[in-house]
Each structure stands twice: as structure tokens, then as C-alpha cells.
Amino acid sequence: MGITQILFWFLSIAAIFSALMVISSKNPVHSVLWLIVTFFSISGHYIVLNAQFLAIVNVIVYAGAIMVLFLFVIMLMNLNKESEPQKHKWLRIAGAVAGGCLLLVFVAALKDTDIKHQQALVNTGNIGLIKNLGKELFTTYVVPFEISSILFLSAMVGAVVIGKKE
């Protein structure tokens, strides 16, 4: 068992354990903190797969920006034991059945699909390196890259239109 394999098992166990903690912990703030641990361990997986850019973006965007937003929302809502909404017993069962059905469908549909590359490129692939990604982005995909600037510009104009005082 090489170092990569040990790392993989460690990260997998950490990811699954913290993901379970997210849904099982009673305190919403703890849930968010466990979610951050989950994101970090998934970023670890990306590094094992030599996808450095994805790992960094995952940490910055998800564990950084989005989680801070989550924390703000939870603190603004001021959730505690008293204000916790009581869910009906049947509602919970219905939710579990619906979620289970979705899982079943996905597993049934995707269990025997063929994926292009069966082998994960561990430690050797260089697709995920920032240098190669940048090269692709500014040669082959330069047109979509520039077009996305129009998307962001329109979103910014929109934010001003909605947010400005009349």
C-alpha cells in the first residue's frame, strides 16, 4: 500500500464521516463547520488526482465564500431549539422514501454505464495543472471565455438596477 493509497483511504473516510456529521449534528453551525471539513477532504482528493486548480478553486469558492454566506444566513435566522419547526412524522417518512427512490433510480441507471477512461490518473496526469488549463482556456476556449464576460457584465448591470435606490 503506497502513500497515495493511504492518503486516498484517509481522505475518503474523512469525507464520508464529516458528510454524515453534517446531516446528523443538531446545531446548524456545527453542520456548516463539518461541511467545510468535507470540502477540504474532497479538495484533498483532487490533489491526489493531480488536479491542483480544481482543488484550490474548491477551497476558495466553496469552503471560503459559500460557507461564509451559509454562516451569515444561519446566524441571521437565529436558529435555536425553541424556534425549530416541528416536522410531521409522515412528512419525514415521505421525504426518506422520496430521497431513497431517487437514489435507487440513479444507482440503477448509472451502475452499468461505461465511462471513457476507466482508470483514474493518479499522480501522473497533467490535465489539471494550472498551466495547461490556462493554455486551453486562452486558445481553444477563448471565445466562450470572452462571451462569459458578457454574462457577468449583464449580471452586474442587473444587480445595479435591482439594488439602486429610486
Place this chain on the structure above:
Amino acid sequence: MNALILSAIFGVILMFSGILLKQKAVIRNIAIAGIVLLLAVNILEMCGTVLFHVNTHGMIVFDRFALLFNTIAFVATFIYLILSARDMEKVGVNYAEYFALIFFILCGITLTSSFKSLLILFLGIEIISIPLYILTGSDKRNLKSNEASLKYFLLGAFSTGLMLMGIALIYGARGTFDTLSINMLTEGKPSLLIIAGMLLLLFSMSFKVSAAPFHFWTPDVYDGAPTVFTSFMATIVKAAVFIAFIRLFDDAFGVLQSQWQLFVAIIIVATLFIGNITAVFQQSVKRMLAYSSIAQAGFMMMAVFAMNTDAKEGLLLYAVAYCFATIGIFAVLIKMKDYTFDGFNGFAKQQPILAATTTIFLLSLAGIPLTAGFLSKFYMLKAVMITGQNLWLVIFAILMAAISVYYYFRVIQAMYFKTGDTQVVEVSSTFKWILVILSAVIILLGIYPDIVLNWLYF
């Protein structure tokens, strides 16, 4: 390519014109000049003059179909702007920004009509959607507008998520975003991954064109949005998304037609049924038009179902007929004080010209012969007939078209055969003349549809 770049540039120009210029008339004239210029360069490109040479690596291809649709969309936007641009002043203070957002949407429309890569499809759909969320909520003091905007944003974001999931699954199956490479025959059964991705794309595109059972956002959003912007998003935007729909399923999933045809047929039947039956019970003309746009979407879906030359020609003609007629009706509706059917009582006595043109628009939407609406419906039904063994769908569609006559004629009945006094905002004589020209064009296209369709081939 000309129109794509220029529309983005004009969006930026109009964005800055809000800071630099104080007169609203100047801003409006810049916008109208912009759309005329876009139309001109697009026709130039149809004649073979490309101003900007960009190597898109085959991701965007401006073929005749795309360019002709762009021309139609620009003409419709031009008519929309000269009819209704003044009414945007009443919506809010950000007058220039509304025009900027409309030009960004036009940029998205040029993308969705010409994509050859799923990446561009996604960008195009998003560039169309995000400004629309804003325009829906632009009447900030109106609670209904706020609600519509939030509803549209949440549901729209969800359906975009579905679309991305579908694109990801298809990438997983084929290893490419290129629509033509996706469309390859595989031995044996097609992989489940690509079927799942295709269905997700089908659902999200059906959402964007408001086909049942994904239509629940439509009445509330069209009703809540300021009427000027409802006019834009119910016509030009919807037609553009349909063009994207037919391109996607023709280019990328042509070989899988046996897999998706049944789903599309179910969606068509549900859309026609729900749209027409619910429209019958509406009391507000604006809400009735929202349901009627769902019903018309059912007819346009038939082009996706049949997927042959007639279907493509028919869809372009349908886009023209539907856009022109609906823009005309909305332009009149904006001038009304009361949006209910009763608000139209005695309209013909007060405004004979407006009532006559509105009648022609309504007849065209209902599909009465000698109007463009009849021929476009005829093309759709013909396209389905050619595929053979789908006669039931044709018969069902004709039945539903017959039901639609009821609610369109209710407006005509109120205008001509009931007495009352309609409250109308003052209209200028130019406004009336444009409406007369528009209805003349609709009748002309109902007699000679080849005026539009000949542009596809030469």
C-alpha cells in the same frame, strides 16, 4: 458574428449612456439606431460580408438558418422598440439599463441560434435568462413584480442546474461538447449516461420554453412582470429558445430520435391541453395571453417532434407570425388602463383603428386563414403529417386550436359587440400607423409565406 459582437458593444454603450446622457429621448434613439445597425450588419453577413473574423474552433457557426432567425429577431425587436420603448419610462428610473439588458439578451439570442457546442448553448441560455430575471423585477414598488422575479429566478436557476447536469453526463458519455460529435451512432443500445443527459436537457429546455408540465412559472411571471417586458420575453426570447431547442435536438440527438420522440409527444399534448383549457377560464387579458403563449409553445414543439425541413421552415414562419401578432397585442394592451376582458368593452367605437389591428393580431394567433398564423400552424401540422403514423397528434392539435378560438374571440366580442367606455392612454398617430403596417405584414405573410422562407435558400 457581426451581430454577436455589435450587440455586446451596444449593450455597453447604452449602459454608459445612462450616466452621460440625461434626456430619455436620446437614449431611446440610440437604442433604435443600434437595433437598425444590428439588422443591417446581420443582413450584410447573409450576403457574405463578415466584418469580424474570429476563430471559434467550430463552436459557433452562423449558417443560413441562424442568420435568418437573427434577422427575424432583430426586426421583431425593432418593431417592439418603436412601439413600446416610450412605455418603459413608466417602469422605473433605470431607463438606459433596460435597453442595455435588452441588447445583452439579443447577444444571447445570436448565440442560441448558432451554437455548435453545448458550452455555447449554456452561455447563450444564461445570457438570455439573467437579464430577464432583472427585467421581470424592474418594477420595484410592485409586490407582484417582486414575487414574479424571485419565482422566475429560483425556478430558472434550478432548471439551469438540470441543464448543466445533463451537459456533464453527456460529456461523461462522449468526452466532447461538440454537438455534431455527440450525434454519432453507437453499436447496440445507446449508453444510459447519454440518455439520462439527453432527458435532463429535454426537461430544462422545456422549462425555458414554458412547455407543460414545466410551465408553472409562466402565468405568474408573465402576469407579474411589467407589461412592456412581458411583451419581449413572451415573444422574441421564447422563439429564440425554440430555435436553440430544435438545433440541439437536430444536431446532437438526431440519431436518438426514437428515444425522445415519445417524450416530446407527451409534452406537446400536455402543453396544448393545459395551455388552451386554462386560458378559457382567465378574466384578465394579460393572463390569458400568458396561457395562450403556453398553448402556442405546444404548436412550436411540433417542429421539434417532426424534425424535418418543413418543421424548420415552419418554425421560422411561426416565430415571425407569433412574435409580430403578440407584440402588437401587447403594445395595445399597455395603453389600456384595465386589463380585464371587460376593459375592452366598446373599444371599437373609441379607437376603430386600434381595434381593427388588434382583431387581425388575434385572428392570426387563432390561426384563421389569410393570416400568417394560419400558415405557420399549417406548416407545423404538415411537418408532423409527413413523418407518418402520428395522425392522432395532428387531430388533437386541431381540436385544441379550435378551443383557442373561443378565448381569442372573447376579446373581439368585447371590442365590437359590447358597450362600455374603455379607458385608454393617449396614442400617437405614428403608433397607429405602425400597427397598421404590422397587421398588413401579417396578412401579406399569410398569402405569400415565401417572402420569409425564400431567404433560407439562395
